[in-house]
Structure formats: C-alpha cells, structure tokens
Amino acid sequence: MSEKKGKNGEWDQEMVEIDFQDAAGTGVSRQPRADLQRRGGRIFPVGIFLLLLLVESIIAAGASAAYFFYAGRSGIAAIESYTRSYSLPLAEAFGAMTEMCYRTKNYRRLRALFREKIEQNMIGEAFVVLNNGKLIAHSDPGIEKKLRGNLAGDEFSYNLDLILRPAKRKSKDVLFTDYNIPSMRVPYKRDVRAALKRYFYAGIDTTGWLVSRAVFGKKKPVGVVAFIVSKERVFTFLSDHARRSLRILQVSLAVAAAVSLMISLVVFLRYRSIQRRAYGLPAFGAAGRNEGPIVIRIADEEEPAVTSFAPAGASSQRTIKDAIPEE
Secondary structure (H helix, E strand, C coil): CCEEECCCCCEEECCCCCCCCCCCCCCCCCCCHHHHHHHHCCCCCHHHHHHHHHHHHHHHHHHHHHHHHHHHHHHHHHHHHHHHHHHHHHHHHHHHHHHHHHHHCCCHHHHHHHHHHHHCCCCCEEEEEECCCEEEEECCHHHHHHHCCEHHHHCCCCCHHHHCHHHHHCCCCCEEEEECCCCCCCCCCHHHHHHHHHHCCCCCCCCEEEEEEEEEECCEEEEEEEEEEECHHHHHHHHHHHHHHHHHHHHHHHHHHHHHHHHHHHHHHHHHHHHHHHHCCCCCCCCCCCCCCEEEECCCCCCCCEEEECCCCCCCCCEECCCCCCC
C-alpha cells in the first residue's frame, strides 16, 4: 500500500495488489535463479575452514615437534651406545697390547694398530702417555714429533688431568667421557646449543669422546692409553633429522589444509543443496496443491477496501467490506 497527499492536505490511499501465484499458475513462489546463485556464492564457510585449519595445524606442529624430540633423542642415544659398544673392548685391547709393548719398549705394532683403527673410521686419534706426561706413542708421527715427546707441551689441545684420570685412580676400568677437540667446532649457535643441551642432549657442547685405560707395569699404573672419537656422527644426524622433521611438518600442514578445504567444501555443497530445496518449497499449502492468487485491494477514501481470496478454479468470491462506516 502506498499513500499520497491529496488536494485537501490529507493522505490518500492507493490500491495494492499482492499476487503469490507464480507465472505458471502453480501457486508456488520461487526465488529467481540468478538471485539464488548470487546468494549461494556468498555462503562458503570461511570460518569453518579457518577454524579447522588452525586446529589441524596445531596438531600437525605438535606431532612434528614430538617426533623431532623423541626420535632425535633416541637416535643420539643409539649413536652413543654404539660408540661405547666398540670403544670399551677396543680400549681393553689397546691396554693389553700397550702393557706388552711397555715391557719390550717397542711400540711399532701398537702404532700400526692405531693407524688401522683410524683407517676404519673407528677412532680419530690415539696415543700412550706416562704419568709424568711423556708421550711414548702416537697414531700421527707428525703430532708426535711436534710435541717433542711430551704431551704437557700442548695443554690447549690435551687435557692432561682428564687423560691421566684412570692412572691416578689406579683403576682398571675404561673411562668413557665427553671431551672437547680444539680443532673442531660445534656447528650450532650459542642459543641453539643451550636449548639442545637443556632439552635434547647434555653433551652437545663438546665435540668428542675420550676413551682411556690405565696401563700397568709391575702391578702399578705407569700411564694411560687413550683415543679420541669425534662426535661428527651426532652432528650429522642432528642436521639430517632437523631437515627430515621440517619436511614432515610441511607435509602435515599441507595435509591439514587439504582436509580443512575438503570438509569446508562438503559443508558448502550440503548447504547449497539445502538452500536450493528450501527455495523450491511452496509459499502456501503443500507441494503439488495449486492455490489461486490472494488479492488485497485497498481503495482510496471514496471506495471501500475489498480483500479477495480466490482459490484457483473457484467461481464464487468472498468479499469483506470496510468495517469503518462512511460519514
């Protein structure tokens, strides 16, 4: 209904006709296809997609971090255990041969054994030192010549107190301990190294292991046979493991994005299907029942209002007159 001002200054009412019957006469009111498509294009569940992506990304990141932590610690423990498994028997063999060579004062066979194990990449450096710091055998003749027969001449490279510890304790046990090789550097920055040391591997700030055994002559410790094993395997494993964990994280995030998108598309298509069916329902009455138009005519002041409800195919018409009497 619309109103307009008449000549006498009062508002006049005009007739308004409302027809709920479609063009085909089926009595079903349908949304135009273009408007339906326009509405359907705006209902993609972006919020659901972002929420799923966030949750699944957190799960993927947590799983990748757990893999990096637990698999990394297990891998380093396996490397250290393997190193111990062959170093302890090797130190015992070195000790027995050194005691034989000490009695004969001939270390040629011992030096040959040192070089053989170095070529097999089992050890990095081996030597025999007496309690007074005198060097009597070394796997590298150049280093032996440079030290001039005294290991104490290079205290920066050799921690003599740590090396001679088994002899000072008069123990026949093999000492396996962390050792810093001055010629090597830990390939991690200080903050990364501190975090790895605290949460990952306590020996990350040293570059090798020292394996030493006391040498006895006449039932007294006269010196120590020792060799150094590099931690290069540990550093290589950590670098490879970090790259592998990063790839796992990237793949997990990609899978999370794909799964979130698939679920969102399923919700989107399902909602579109529901929406199409909802727009296809009859406006009045059940589906398949055609009802005629509902016409509401509102006359102006000079003509009484008439409301007509005419079912389809009906010949009679029910008229409701204006209840306000004319003056």
